[in-house]
Amino acid sequence: MPALRRNLLLTGCLLLAAFSTPHTIRADVKMPALFSDHMVLQQGQPIPIWGWADPGEQVRVTLGGDVRTVTADAEGRWKVLLGKLSAGGPHKLEIQGNNALTLSDVLIGEVWVCSGQSNMQWDVSRSNDSDLEIASAKYPNIRLITVPQVGTQEPQDDFKGKWELCSPETVPSFSAVGYFFGRQLYQTLDVPIGLIDNSWGGSSAEAWVRRDLLEADAQYDPLMERWEKTESTYDHDKAVANYKEKLVAWKTKQAAGEKVGRQPRAPRNPLTNQHRPGNLYNGVLKPVIGYGIRGAIWYQGESNAGRAYQYRNLFPLMIQNWRDEWGQGDFPFYWVQLADFRNEVPGPADSTWAELREAQTMTMTKLPNTGEAVILNLGESSDIHPKNKQDVAKRLARWALAHDYGMDIVYRSPIYKSMETDGNKIVLTFDHVGGGLDTFDVPKLIGFTIAGEDQKFVPATAKIIGKNQIEVTSDQIEAPVAVRYAWADNPVCNVQNVEGLPLTPFRTDDWKGVTADSH
Known part of the structure; x- marks a missing residue:
């Protein structure tokens, strides 16, 4: 038996013995x-x-x-x-x-x-x-x-x-x-x-x-169905191949002096994101x-x-x-x-x-x-x-x-607790106000809106009437039913407590929001 083959056989036997013992x-x-x-x-x-x-x-x-x-x-x-x-x-x-x-x-x-x-x-x-x-x-x-x-x-x-x-x-x-x-x-x-x-x-x-x-929760069915569709159809290798073809074409046009847009971006794999x-x-x-x-x-x-x-x-x-x-x-x-x-x-x-x-x-x-x-x-x-x-x-x-x-x-931060209607005014009560409600930068309270039954909000006038209460009103609303504060992506608002913690954004209504049907 050739030496090389004999050595390989011996090595294999030793490995087999090691794994079987x-x-x-x-x-x-x-x-x-x-x-x-x-x-x-x-x-x-x-x-x-x-x-x-x-x-x-x-x-x-x-x-x-x-x-x-x-x-x-x-x-x-x-x-x-x-x-x-x-x-x-x-x-x-x-x-x-x-x-x-x-x-x-x-x-x-x-x-x-x-x-x-x-x-x-x-x-x-x-x-x-x-x-x-x-x-x-x-x-x-x-x-x-x-x-x-x-x-x-x-x-x-x-x-x-x-x-x-x-x-x-x-x-x-x-x-x-x-x-x-x-x-x-x-x-x-x-x-x-x-x-x-x-x-x-x-x-x-x-x-x-x-x-x-x-x-296991039906409320997430639309979300999961979208992902199941992606999981069953997405081909990352194909997406990469398409990207490479587009990149070659883009570089060719650029080298030829043609007007080109942004360089194609490499695909991101949604299955590992x-x-x-x-x-x-x-x-x-x-x-x-x-x-x-x-x-x-x-x-x-x-x-x-x-x-x-x-x-x-x-x-x-x-x-x-x-x-x-x-x-x-x-x-x-x-x-x-x-x-x-x-x-x-x-x-x-x-x-x-x-x-x-x-x-x-x-x-x-x-x-x-x-x-x-x-x-x-x-x-x-x-x-x-x-x-x-x-x-x-x-x-x-x-x-x-x-x-x-x-x-x-x-x-x-101070947080909305309750409201009470008083004629054309709404009085708001807050919890966790610390040393009391305050404003930042200017004394005027900024960021409140008010609405009647028609659900149409208008800018409101607001004032602090106690350590934990704010009164809100508007000349445009005779019978107010709801108040919102800081209700925007980037709200202009300035209410805080005296320790400097901002008032938590809130609304007193539960009217249907723009994301209510988004799943």
């Missing part, structure tokens, strides 16, 4: 990227730790004197729940199986998930005073980790990434709202802060929800579900504004889905209401963005432990990405500091 080859104990050097684990609650090993392999986990032993299941998965620890560190997390892992510089503190679309993804380097913010970002006890953008229908259990210390080198590309929120918590609480950013620009809320939940139902739940949320957290902050809604009525149920469904999957109860979930955007409109008008803001506000009455940061005065008419992320983060931090950390501060 139980426990001959041992898989290393592994852990997902969430568990790495420099991570922050949530204080004051049991700490979940998990990973993979050989089926049936015994794994010992040690942290801060707490030792737990677990046996990997038939699929090689293992998980332990360590006891509660107080803020501090650094600690070492030691994992012992067929091999040993040691994770160093592990801190115990407060962990928050930072999620949503582009205004959460918007990084520090593109925010106000970015040069100063980056130069001063020297907070080694704030730790950052970012989940890569993967859109898929297949649930993911890991990602490529690692925890990093907050520094001028690491903070520029991190979520600005997330960082400024975490920094405020750190400066106030003086405990380690861990921030997990899994945001994705342009994402739709339905992409963040487990797909079977949408399929940030809109397809379930894609982001599987790709960027599932890998972090179950990690010990205090709560989540969220900035999204722009992509769903055209279906604002649907968002009334979709957004609470998403939050509840996250909580159910996390298995950590009704953890805090705070979001940013849509900012002012687009051109200012001089008179009363319908608005998809106003209806989306309304849907966001409604969520606070549907789910416990939720809160909304109103930022109507922080937007930019010509830019959907306002650069003042510092004040956005502070308004979110107020919710957390008051609700979750016991600080006695004003934390939420």
Whole structure:
């Protein structure tokens, strides 16, 4: 037998023996990227730790004197729940199986998930005073980790990434709202802060929800049918081929001196994007579900504004889905209401963005432990990405500091409570007014409209008549029945509390909106 053939045969026999002999080859104990050097684990609650090993392999986990032993299941998965620890560190997390892992510089503190679309993804380097913010970002006890953008229908259990210390080198590309929120918590609480950013620009809320939940609810049938049609007909290879043909033709005409329009754009695959139902739940949320957290902050809604009525149920469904999957109860979930955007409109008008803001506000009455940061005065008419992320983060931090950390501060915007008709006037009463209602810039109250039974709104005159009441009237309306405030994409309005938190946009009517039939 030739030597080469004999050696190959011998090698094959050895490999066959290795794979057929139980426990001959041992898989290393592994852990997902969430568990790495420099991570922050949530204080004051049991700490979940998990990973993979050989089926049936015994794994010992040690942290801060707490030792737990677990046996990997038939699929090689293992998980332990360590006891509660107080803020501090650094600690070492030691994992012992067929091999040993040691994770160093592990801190115990407060962990928050930072999620949503582009205004959460918007990084520090593109925010106000970015040069100063980056130069001063020297907070080694704030730790950052970012989940890569993967859109898929297949649930993911890991990602490529690692925890990093907050520094001028690491903070520029991190979520600005997330960082400024975490920094405020750190400066106030003086405990380690861990921030997990899994945001994705342009994402739709339905992409963040487990797909079977949408399929089981008839109200989402039109949405799911549209996607099923796309899934059954879209051919990305064909789309790429068509693009290449158009690009060649475009370049040929350009070289010949012919007038050409914009260069053709490469197609984006809708099957792997940030809109397809379930894609982001599987790709960027599932890998972090179950990690010990205090709560989540969220900035999204722009992509769903055209279906604002649907968002009334979709957004609470998403939050509840996250909580159910996390298995950590009704953890805090705070979001940013849509900012002012687009051109200012001089008179009363319908608005998809106003209806989306309304849907966001409604969520606070549907789910416990939720809160909304109103930022109507922080937007930019010509830019959907306002650069003042510092004040956005502070308004979110107020919710957390008051609700979750016991600080006695004003934390939420005034909100409409009730109305009473008095002749040709309507008297409005508000909750959560802090030190009392106030105005910004000028004493005159701006932003109110009023209507009679004909449902035609006209600009109204308004005045503060008490700490928590406003009187609204108009000479054009003898018998008013409804009032709206800041009801526009980019409303001109100026009511706030004395602490500077804007009055939450509202309407007293429930007349059919422009997105009521959009599904």
